[in-house]
Amino acid sequence: MVIQRWQSVLLLCACLLMAAFSFCSLGQVQTPEFTLNFTALGLSYEGEPTGNAPSGYYLTTWYFFAVSLLSAILPLLSIFCFKNLPLQKKLCLVEVLLIIAVCAIAASLGYNVEQGNIGWSSLICAPVLALIASIMAYQRINKDHKLILSVDRLR
Numbered sequence: 001m002v003i004q005r006w007q008s009v010l011l012l013c014a015c016l017l018m019a020a021f022s023f024c025s026l027g028q029v030q031t032p033e034f035t036l037n038f039t040a041l042g043l044s045y046e047g048e049p050t051g052n053a054p055s056g057y058y059l060t061t062w063y064f065f066a067v068s069l070l071s072a073i074l075p076l077l078s079i080f081c082f083k084n085l086p087l088q089k090k091l092c093l094v095e096v097l098l099i100i101a102v103c104a105i106a107a108s109l110g111y112n113v114e115q116g117n118i119g120w121s122s123l124i125c126a127p128v129l130a131l132i133a134s135i136m137a138y139q140r141i142n143k144d145h146k147l148i149l150s151v152d153r154l155r
Helices: 006-023 062-079 085-111 122-154
Strands: 027-030 035-039 042-045 057-060 117-120
Touching: 006 062, 006 085, 006 122, 042 062, 062 085, 062 122, 085 122
Parallel strands: none
Antiparallel strands: 027 035, 027 117, 035 042, 042 057
């Protein structure tokens, strides 16, 4: 007997939020010379290069992209582990730790932009919302696990 209701929806929401965070623009950095686009892959030059203007990435952050993408994949995997509730709970805990790491890395990268002003996108709050969804899913999985254990004791 497995009860899978709202935790699947919450884990799917966490997955979608972190996937959007991984692939969409998180903000723009205005410098005196040019504008940089801030994504999980790094800081890239904005616009079409003309003349001797720089193009490509100013700073690559593959580690940030890898951690944020992994935090998007784990909730999707844990949805399909519904028959193994202890594994599903462990995946949720790892997911929470990865989202906290993503928040720390994003704050560090945003703080360490040396020159210029950074304008954050509204998508920057996605990890916080995904963290809340993952914690709520963990609580519901734990509640269902206790319920199944109590029913098994009665048999």
